Amino acid sequence: MKKLLVAIVTLLFFVMIIFPSSGIQIKNKPIINPEIGNKPFYVGGQLSRNYFINNFKQKPKYEPGKLIVKFKKDICLSVSSDGVLNIGLKSIDKLNAEFSVTSIEKLFGDSSPDALSNIYMFTFYDGFDVLDVLGQYNNDPNVEYAELNYIGTFLTVESKTYSGNFPNDPHFDQQWGLHNTGQSGGTIDADINAPEAWEIETGDHDVIIAIVDSGVDYTHNDLADNIWNNENEIPDNGIDDDNNGFIDDIRGWDFESNDSDPMDTNLGHGTHCAGIAGAIGNNGIGIAGVCWNCSIMAVRIGDDHGPGENAAARGIVYAADNGADVISMSWGYSVYRNLISDAIEYAYAKGVVLVAAAGNEGNTKKFFPAGQEYVIAVAATDDNDEKAIFSTYGEWVDVAAPGIDILSLKSWDTYINSSGTSMACPYVAGLSGLLLSKHPECPFPAQMVKSVLPATADEVNFEINGGRINALNALEVITFASVLDVIKKWEDIKGTVDISGTAWSEDFQYFVLEYGKGEHPESWTEMVSSSMPQSGILYSWDTIKTDEGLYTIRLHVICDHGIHSDEILLYVNNEADGTYDADIYVSNCYDSSTSGWGKTRFDNINDGLNKTIIGGTVFVYDGFYSENIILKGFLKTSISLIGQSKDFTVIDGYIVIEDTIKITVNGFNLGYKTKDREIYRPGWIYDFAILIYRSSHCTIYDNKFLGYYGEGFIGTELSTKNVIKNNILAKGAIYYFGGEIQLYSSSKSEIYGNENLGFTAVILKSHSNIIKSNTFNEQLWLWNSWNNVVYKNKITDNLYGAVCLSDNSFSNKIVANSIADSGGGLVSSEFANPFIFPMGNQIYFNNFERNKVLNAIDQGFNIWYKIGKRMGNYWDDYDGMDNNGDGIGDTPYEIPNVDGESNNEDRFPLMEPVDIDNVVIEEIEEFMNEIANDTSHQYSQNCQSSKQHFPQLILLLQKLIFNC
Numbered sequence: 015m016k017k018l019l020v021a022i023v024t025l026l027f028f029v030m031i032i033f034p035s036s037g038i039q040i041k042n043k044p045i046i047n048p049e050i051g052n053k054p055f056y057v058g059g060q061l062s063r064n065y066f067i068n069n070f071k072q073k074p075k076y077e078p079g080k081l082i083v084k085f086k087k088d089i090c091l092s093v094s095s096d097g098v099l100n101i102g103l104k105s106i107d108k109l110n111a112e113f114s115v116t117s118i119e120k121l122f123g124d125s126s127p128d129a130l131s132n133i134y135m136f137t138f139y140d141g142f143d144v145l146d147v148l149g150q151y152n153n154d155p156n157v158e159y160a161e162l163n164y165i166g167t168f169l170t171v172e173s174k175t176y177s178g179n180f181p182n183d184p185h186f187d188q189q190w191g192l193h194n195t196g197q198s199g200g201t202i203d204a205d206i207n208a209p210e211a212w213e214i215e216t217g218d219h220d221v222i223i224a225i226v227d228s229g230v231d232y233t234h235n236d237l238a239d240n241i242w243n244n245e246n247e248i249p250d251n252g253i254d255d256d257n258n259g260f261i262d263d264i265r266g267w268d269f270e271s272n273d274s275d276p277m278d279t280n281l282g283h284g285t286h287c288a289g290i291a292g293a294i295g296n297n298g299i300g301i302a303g304v305c306w307n308c309s310i311m312a313v314r315i316g317d318d319h320g321p322g323e324n325a326a327a328r329g330i331v332y333a334a335d336n337g338a339d340v341i342s343m344s345w346g347y348s349v350y351r352n353l354i355s356d357a358i359e360y361a362y363a364k365g366v367v368l369v370a371a372a373g374n375e376g377n378t379k380k381f382f383p384a385g386q387e388y389v390i391a392v393a394a395t396d397d398n399d400e401k402a403i404f405s406t407y408g409e410w411v412d413v414a415a416p417g418i419d420i421l422s423l424k425s426w427d428t429y430i431n432s433s434g435t436s437m438a439c440p441y442v443a444g445l446s447g448l449l450l451s452k453h454p455e456c457p458f459p460a461q462m463v464k465s466v467l468p469a470t471a472d473e474v475n476f477e478i479n480g481g482r483i484n485a486l487n488a489l490e491v492i493t494f495a496s497v498l499d500v501i502k503k504w505e506d507i508k509g510t511v512d513i514s515g516t517a518w519s520e521d522f523q524y525f526v527l528e529y530g531k532g533e534h535p536e537s538w539t540e541m542v543s544s545s546m547p548q549s550g551i552l553y554s555w556d557t558i559k560t561d562e563g564l565y566t567i568r569l570h571v572i573c574d575h576g577i578h579s580d581e582i583l584l585y586v587n588n589e590a591d592g593t594y595d596a597d598i599y600v601s602n603c604y605d606s607s608t609s610g611w612g613k614t615r616f617d618n619i620n621d622g623l624n625k626t627i628i629g630g631t632v633f634v635y636d637g638f639y640s641e642n643i644i645l646k647g648f649l650k651t652s653i654s655l656i657g658q659s660k661d662f663t664v665i666d667g668y669i670v671i672e673d674t675i676k677i678t679v680n681g682f683n684l685g686y687k688t689k690d691r692e693i694y695r696p697g698w699i700y701d702f703a704i705l706i707y708r709s710s711h712c713t714i715y716d717n718k719f720l721g722y723y724g725e726g727f728i729g730t731e732l733s734t735k736n737v738i739k740n741n742i743l744a745k746g747a748i749y750y751f752g753g754e755i756q757l758y759s760s761s762k763s764e765i766y767g768n769e770n771l772g773f774t775a776v777i778l779k780s781h782s783n784i785i786k787s788n789t790f791n792e793q794l795w796l797w798n799s800w801n802n803v804v805y806k807n808k809i810t811d812n813l814y815g816a817v818c819l820s821d822n823s824f825s826n827k828i829v830a831n832s833i834a835d836s837g838g839g840l841v842s843s844e845f846a847n848p849f850i851f852p853m854g855n856q857i858y859f860n861n862f863e864r865n866k867v868l869n870a871i872d873q874g875f876n877i878w879y880k881i882g883k884r885m886g887n888y889w890d891d892y893d894g895m896d897n898n899g900d901g902i903g904d905t906p907y908e909i910p911n912v913d914g915e916s917n918n919e920d921r922f923p924l925m926e927p928v929d930i931d932n933v934v935i936e937e938i939e940e941f942m943n944e945i946a947n948d949t950s951h952q953y954s955q956n957c958q959s960s961k962q963h964f965p966q967l968i969l970l971l972q973k974l975i976f977n978c
Contacts, residue, residue: 078140078144079137079138079139079140080135080136080137080138081135081136081138081147081148081151081160082133082134082135082136082160083133083134083135083136083151083157083159083160084132084133084134084157084158084159084160085132085133085134085156085157085158086132086156086157086158087131087132087158089103089132089156091132091134103156105154105155105156106154106156109150109151109154110136112150113138113139113142113147113150114138114139114142115136115137115138116137116138116139117136117137118134118135118136118137119134119135119137120133120134132158136151143545145524145543145544145545148160149540149543152540179209179210179212179213179216180193180209181212181295181296181297181302181306182296182297182298183293183295183296183297183298183299183300183301183302184298184299184300185300185301185421185429186301186302188301188421189301189302189420189421190204190205190397190416190419191205191206191397191415191416191420191441192205192206192208192209192302192304193205193208193209194397198397198419199397200396200397200398201397201398201399204395204397204398204399204482205416206304206415206416206441206445206482206483206484206485207484207485207486207487208302208304208485210485210486211445211448211485211486211488211489212295212306214452214486214489214490215448215449215451215452215489216295216296216305216306216307216448216451217292217305217306217307217308217447217448217451218307218308218450218451218454219240219307219308219309220309220454221305221308221309221339221340221447221450221451221454222242222308222309222310222311222337222338222339222340223291223292223305223308223309223310223311223338223339223340223341223342223443223444223446223447224266224310224311224313224333224338224340224341224342225284225287225288225291225310225311225312225313225342225440225443226313226315226326226329226330226333226341226342226343227283227284227287227288227313227314227315227316227321227342227343227344227345228278228279228281228282228283228284228314228315228316228317228321229268229276229277229278229279229284229285229312229314230265230266230276230277230278230284230285230288230310230312230314231277231278231282231285231423231425231426232265232276232277232310232312234285234289234423234425234426234427235299235300235427236289236293236294236297236299236300236301236423236427237285237288237289237292237293237294237310237423239294239297240292240293240294240303240307240308240309240310241265241309241310241312242265242266242309242310242311242312243264243265243309244256244263244264244265244336246258247262247263247264248262249262249264250262258335258336260274260332261274262274263336265311265312266311266312266313266314266332267313267314267329267332268314269313269314269315269324269325269326269328269329269332270314270315270316270317270322270325271314276312276313276314277312277314278314278425279317280425281317282423282424282425282430283344283436284312284314285422285423285424285425286420286422286423286424286430286432286436286437287342287344287422287436287437287439287440288310288312288423288440289301289303289422289423290303290304290420290422290437290440290441290444291303291304291305291308291310291342291440291441291443291444291447292304292305292306292308292309292310292444292447293306293422293423294306294307295307300423300429301421301422301423301429303444304440304441304443304444304445304447304448304485305444305445305447305448305451307451308444308447308448308451311333311336311337311338313329313332313333314329315328315329315345316345320345321345323347323351323353323354324353326343326345326354326357327353327354327356327357328357330343330354330357330358330360330361331357331360331361333361333366334360334361334364334366335364338361338366339365339366339367339446339447339450339459340366340367340368340369340443340446340447340450341361341366341367341368341369341443342369342370342439342440342442342443343368343369343370343371343383343384343389343439344370344371344434344435344436344437344439344440345370345371345436346370346371346373346381346382346383346384347381347382347383348373348375348379348381348382349382350380350382350385350386351382351383352605354382354383354386355382355383355386358383358386358388358389359388362388362460365458365459365460366460367390367443367446367450367459367460367463367464368383368388368389368390368460369389369390369392369439369440369442369443369446370383370384370389370390370391370392370439371384371392371434371435371436371438371439372384372385372391372392372393372394372405372406372407372411372435372438373405373406373435374394374404374405374406374434374435374436375404375406376403376404376405376406377406377407378406378407378408378409378410378477379406379408380408380410381406384411385410387499387500388460388464388499390412390413390442390446390463390464390467391410391411391412391413392411392412392413392414392415392435392438392439392441392442393405393406393407393411393413393414393415393417393435393438393476393478394414394415394416394417394418394433394434394435394437394438395414395415395416395417395418395438395474395482396416396417396418397416397418397419399472399474399475399482400474400475400476401414401474401475401476402417402418402433402435402438404433404434404435405417405435405438406435407476407477407478408477408478409477409478409479410479411478411479412464412467412468412478412479412480413442413467413468413471413478413479413480413481413482413483414438414471414474414478414480414481414482414483415438415439415441415442415482415483416437416438416441416482417433417434417435417436417437417438418433418437419431419432419433420432420433420437422437441483442467442483445467445483445485445488446463446467448485448488448489449462449463449466449467449488449489449493450463452489453493456493457518457547457549458495458516458518458549461495461497461516461518461549462493462494462495462518464495464497465494465495465496465497465578465580466488466491466493466494467480467483467488468480468481469491469578470483470484470487470488470490470491471483471484471487472484472487491575492519492520492521492573492574492575493519493520494518494519494520494522494571494573494578495516495517495518495519495549495571496515496516496517496525496569496570496571496578496579496580497515497516497569497580498513498514498515498567498569498580498581498582499514499515499582500582501513501514501582501584503603504582504583504584504585505584505585505587505601505602505603505635505636505637506585506587506601506603506635506636507557507584507585507586507587507588508557508586508587508588509556509557509558509588510554510555510556510557510558511554511555511557511584512551512553512554512555513527513541513551513552513553513554513555513567514550514551514552515527515549515552515569515580516548516549516550517544517547517548517549517552517569517571518547518548518549518571519547519571519573519575519578520573521573521574521575522547522571522573523545523572523573523574524543524544524545524572525543525544525547525548525552525569525570525571525572526540526542526543526569526570526572527540527541527542527543527552527553527567527568527569527570528540528541528567528568528570529541529555529565529566529567529568530565530566530568531561531563531564531565532563532564532565532566533564533566533583534566535565535566538568541553541555541567552569557586557588558588560586560588561586562586562587562588563585563586563659564583564584564585564586564636564661564662565583565584565585565586566581566582566583567581567582567583567584568580568581569581585636585662587635587636587658595631596631596632596633596656597614597626597627597630597631597632598614598615598616598622598623598625598626598630598631598632598633599614599615599616599622599632599633599634599635600615600616600617600618600619600621600622600632600633600634600635600639601615601617601634601635601637602617602618602635602637602638602639603617603635603637604616604617605617613625618639618641619632619634619639619641619643619655619665620641620643622634623643623645623650623653623655626653627649628649628650628651628652628653629651629652629653630653630654631653631654631656632653632654632655632656633656633658634655634656634657634658634663634681634682635658635663636657636658636659636662636663637662637663637664638664638666639663639664639665639666639667640666640667641665641666641667642667642668642669642670642694643655643665643667643668643669643670644669644670644672644694645669645670645671645672645674645677646670646671646672646673646674647672647673647674648673648674650674650677651674651675651676651677652675652676652677653676653677653678654677654678654680655669655677655678655679655680655682656678656680656681657680657681657682657683657717658681659681660681660682660683660716660717660718660742661683661718662683663681663682663683664682664683664684665682665683665684668684668694668701668702668703668704668705669684669703669704669705670694670696670704670705670707671704671705671706671707671709671712672696672705672707672708672709673707673708673709674709674712675709675710675711675712676711676712677706677709677712677713678712678713678714678715679704679712679713679714679715679717680713680714680715680716680717681716681717682717682718683717683718683719683720684703684704684717684718684719684720684727696708696731697731697732698731698758698759700729702726702727702728702729702756703719703726703727703728704717704727704728704729705728705729705730705731706728706729706730706731706733706736707730707731707732707733708731708732708733709733709736710733710734710735710736711735711736712733712736712737713736713737713738713739714728714736714737714738714739714741715737715738715739715740715741716739716740716741717741717742718741718742719741719742719743719744719754720744726754726755726756726776727741727743727754727755728741728743728754728755728756729755729756729757729758730756730757730758730760730763731758731759731760732758732759732760733760733763734760734761734762734763735761735762735763736760736763736764737763737764738755738763738764738765738766738768739764739765739766739767739768740766740767740768741768741769742768742769743755743768743769743770754770754775755768755770755775755776756775756776756777756778757776757777757778757780757783758778758779758780759778759779759780760780760783761780761781761782761783762782762783762945762946763783763784764783764784764786764946765783765784765785765786765788766784766785766786766787766788767786767787767788768788768789769788769789770788770789770790770791770792775788775790775792775793775794775795776795776797777794777795777796777797777799777802778797778798778799779797779798779799780799780802781799781800781801781802782801782802782945783799783802783803783945784802784803784805784942784945784946785802785803785804785805785807786803786804786805786806786807786942787805787806787807788807788808789807789808790807790808790809790810790816791810791811792810792811792812793809793812793814793815793816793817793818793836794807794809794816794817794818795817795818795820796817796818796819796820796823796826797818797820797821797823797845798820798821798822798823799823799826800822800823800824800825800826801825801826802826802827803826803827803829803938803941803942803945804817804826804827804828804829804831805827805829805830805831805935805938805942806829806830806831806930806931806933807831807832808831808832808834808930809831809832809833809834809836810832810833810834810835810836811835811836812836812837812838813836813837814836814837814838814841815836815837815838815839815840815841815871816833816834816835816836816838816839816840816865817831817833817839817840817841818840818841818842818843818845819840819841819842819843819852819855819874819876820842820843820844820845820852821844821845821850821851821852822850822852823852823855824852824853824854824855825854825855825856826855826856827855827856827938827941828840828855828856828857828858828860829856829857829858829859829860829935829938830859830860830928830930830933830935830938831860831861831930832860832861832863832930833860833861833862833863833865833869834861834862834863834864834865835863835864835865836865836866837865837866837867838865838866838867838868838869838870838871839862839865839868839869839870840857840860840862840869840870840871841870841871842855842870842871842872842873842874842876843871843873843874843912844873851873851874851875852873852874852875852876853874853875853876854875854876854877855874855876855877856876856877856880856881857876857877857878857887858877858878858879858880858885858886858887859880859885859886859887859924859928859933859935860887860888860928861887861888861890861927861928861930862887862888862889862890863888863890863927864890868910869889869890869891870909871909871910871911871912872909872910872911872917872918873911873912873917875918876918878907878909878918878919878920878921879920879921879922880922884900884902884922885922886902886903886907886920886921886922886923886924887907887920887923887924888923888924888925888926888927888928889907889920889923889924892907892923892925894907894923896925901924901925901926902922902923902924902925903922903923903924903925906919906920906921906922906923907919907920907923
């Protein structure tokens with residue numbers, strides 16, 4: 015029989031592997047199109063921050079003087095034969111009169127389904143502003159949606175064949191990034207389509223690309239004629255003729271040496287970048303740049319050691335002040351630099367296109383200035399359109415460009431192949447020059463280029479916002495700008511906030527600005543719309559009466575050729591300072607300019623904790639904090655660490671509480687482990703998101719734990735009287751002995767109200783703990799543990815056993831739980847020691863339901879009913895009778911051992927399920943109060959016998975004697 019049972023369980027295991035439950039199917043998500051109410055259109059895959067919808071050549075139009083209106087389903091309408099609307103709603107009647115509605119036609123017949131029955135076509139005087147009419151009806155509470163009557167276009171794409179404008183430069187055939195024929199062993203056409211683009215535009219000398227770098231060899235014969243010349247300065251007269259603050263700056267400036275000679279050093283980095291962007295094309299010499307005829311401004315900011323921050327910032331400002339249209343920055347810093355940021359913002363405000371290399375770290379970490387708003391961040395691709403192995407990438411990166419084995423200029427009229435995102439960056443700078451050359455009248459050049467390049471890029475198979483640039487697409491598209499400026503300190507918005515951005519297109523219709531609750535809103539509320547292009551402050555939002563929390567702001571720019579959108583986030587936090595009374599405040603928005611900086615205000619949690627004293631409270635605003643936290647010793651007692659919200663206050667790291675008391679952790683999102691970390695191991699268990707070691711009276715409540723994290727999310731060792739409550743725990747542990755909540759050699763702690771969505775809760779060598787009213791969507795395992803109370807929990811979805819008692823687990827009380835929907839219900843057996851079995855555990859008033867193999871297995875000697883009372887368990891497979899109607903089965907429920915032989919029984923099986931949520935078992939409630947109040951002595955008595963078992967004969971006699 016034992017072999018038979020093992021075979022059944024094994025068969026179940028393989029059935030579940032062969033026929034797994036279906037995964038989540040990701041479908042196209044309907045995106046609400048604001049100019050036509052709630053009519054959805056679909057965007058396949060992931061919606062990027064800037065997205066482009068519809069074919070470039072599609073030109074949707076609408077019928078003037080017409081409006082489609084759908085009323086809410088509980089509105090009954092009656093239309094007279096002469097077209098006069100009589101519905102008794104003053105608001106609608108007023109709008110009809112105001113806009114001279116002349117007729118109303120029901121679009122679908124009376125027999126149409128409910129979803130179509132309340133839709134009408136309104137005809138109004140077409141002299142009114144269509145946006146005004148649309149907005150007024152959409153804002154009426156009786157209207158589900160109102161939209162214009164759009165006239166569609168047959169989606170026949172007008173195609174044009176480009177033979178290509180191929181230059182006569184002798185080394186052009188080696189420039190795979192411009193025209194890939196497979197010459198380097200790569201994929202044909204994995205390039206930026208430069209020859210095709212050059213049929214449209216090769217660059218205008220009036221467009222200036224500043225190479226802010228190690229300098230430029232302005233004498234190179236493949237570049238000299240494209241070098242910018244400051245016509246307002248007289249060469250070598252020692253006078254600042256143009257009064258720009260720089261003497262004799264004919265070709266640019268050297269901010270490293272502070273002189274007028276920006277000649278490149280031996281490094282040659284800047285010259286190489288300049289050649290990629292703007293080497294003279296079709297001149298019969300060397301190579302071709304992306305932009306054949308644009309001017310190159312040389313700005314030297316560093317030597318072989320790299321650019322200094324001061325020189326770099328001054329170089330950016332110089333370029334912006336002296337007419338640069340594009341600034342190319344193939345350099346950066348691993349951390350945010352305020353000075354560079356100020357310079358970037360200055361240049362952007364002057365309309366300069368800012369392009370920077372994303373970095374060569376091969377990860378997703380931001381690199382600056384590429385990672386700053388306003389800058390186009392550029393990753394690198396190889397000749398197969400794959401990510402260059404070294405390239406930084408991620409959602410924050412805007413586009414990619416060729417960056418491996420790129421042939422370009424070297425000082426002294428020579429050429430060299432180089433690789434890096436430094437090479438990818440000037441490709442984008444050069445294309446920006448082409449785009450500006452083609453559209454010299456664009457009123458918002460920086461915003462236009464930043465919008466167009468990602469939208470027209472070719473798809474790549476790694477994570478970035480756009481794709482690999484396509485010069486032909488960029489030059490063919492009708493240009494537009496749909497940009498929302500990121501709000502400084504967006505995580506802590508109070509009062510009125512200005513929403514700034516740019517909404518423009520060559521074939522502009524109107525824009526709509528709206529907001530929705532959360533990062534992925536289900537509905538949107540309009541803030542403002544306008545039929546006039548705008549740049550700057552689009553709307554000033556008073557958030558005082560708005561609910562606290564995270565919001566998404568969305569800009570839609572509606573054009574004849576399509577719709578363009580951008581989104582930003584902000585967190586409304588008006589109540590923070592007034593609601594949270596703390597000694598120390600932490601926010602990753604704080605900096606050295608913040609009032610109280612270094613005293614009560616910090617930008618990371620550890621600095622705040624280091625400053626707090628015994629009994630102090632540290633409040634942490636929403637944000638992402640990548641740090642490990644250790645609270646250890648007497649000086650770190652009675653400290654409360656409070657997060658603003660468990661959804662958005664994220665700690666990417668662990669918290670260890672060691673040798674201390676009365677620590678509170680509340681309101682955090684933990685469990686991330688985005689990179690390898692040094693593991694802190696004070697005792698036997700380790701690698702938890704929160705570990706309590708040799709500590710007591712700590713409270714961990716109302717946190718959220720996501721992802722995988724070592725052995726589990728919350729662990730305690732050699733600790734007592736801690737409280738773990740109301741936490742949400744996703745699937746977390748990855749080690750066999752792990753558990754999302756794990757108690758090891760711990761006692762008298764309370765585990766209640768937690769929602770465990772994934773793995774196992776483990777009680778190891780622990781006693782007198784209360785496990786109450788939790789949801790365990792996997793397993794509860796008690797191993798070598800005693801005197802614990804498991805009460806009113808819902809335990810489901812384990813392949814083998816929802817509740818496992820193993821080895822020397824005894825005198826535990828498992829009462830009033832729902833044990834269901836698993837391979838087995840409750841399994842009591844040996845685990846590490848084949849000769850030691852659980853015994854004396856009291857198991858009653860539980861519901862055993864829908865367990866696939868067996869509801870229970872008892873290899874030990876446990877009691878499956880309440881001794882002294884007629885109180886057993888409910889078993890959904892019990893087939894006995896209740897002839898006297900007392901709710902108790904007339905015959906016992908047999909409980910087998912692992913051999914399938916009858917080993918134990920529930921003498922008083924219940925005929926109806928227990929109302930777990932409302933039942934009260936007084937003796938259990940009293941026992942839990944004794945544990946919580948330290949008045950129970952039973953745990954100490956059991957402790958004395960924990961190393962030796964009751965003789966099996968004694969327990970069997972007990973089961974025979976104690977009956978009703």
